[in-house]
Every structure is written in C-alpha cells, then in structure tokens.
Amino acid sequence: MMYVLVGILALLAGVALGFFIARKYMMSYLKKNPPINEQMLKTMMMQMGQKPSQKKINQMMQAMNKHMK
Incomplete structure (x- = not known):
C-alpha cells in the first residue's frame, strides 16, 4: 500500500x-x-489585398509583442 x-x-x-x-x-x-516577423506580416497583408505601410506594420508588431509578454 x-x-x-x-x-x-x-x-x-x-x-x-x-x-x-x-x-x-x-x-x-x-x-x-518569434513566430511572425515584419516580412511575414507584410506578405500576409499584401495577400489579403492591403497596402501595408511601415507605420501599420510597426503597430501590428508592437501589438503582437505586447500580447506575447
């Protein structure tokens, strides 16, 4: 036992x-x-039909980095 x-x-x-x-x-x-970098993000946005600006990419990267922490 x-x-x-x-x-x-x-x-x-x-x-x-x-x-x-x-x-x-x-x-x-x-x-x-990191699972996604700026180049991947830019490619995904272009595939979705958006014209990615550097400002928008930076905002999305900051949001993802904040979410990861």
Whole structure:
C-alpha cells in the first residue's frame, strides 16, 4: 500500500516538473524565434489585398509583442 502511494506521488511530481520544464523551454524558444516577423506580416497583408505601410506594420508588431509578454 505504501509503495503505491509513493509511486503515485512520484508520478505526479514528475508530471508537474516535466510540465514546467517544457513550458520554460518553449517560452525561451519563442523569444529567440518569434513566430511572425515584419516580412511575414507584410506578405500576409499584401495577400489579403492591403497596402501595408511601415507605420501599420510597426503597430501590428508592437501589438503582437505586447500580447506575447
């Protein structure tokens, strides 16, 4: 009975620790490699039929960076 309880606690601790390690790794990965850059944003806007100005691109990048933090 005691071995089962210790096993369950070890399993829960391992799952929690794995979750936090994976979360930290993904956050650092996304900081180093942002999913969208200015060139991608400009291309997407042109594909949607918009004429992207640098001001609009900067505003959208700031909004996305603010959302990521």
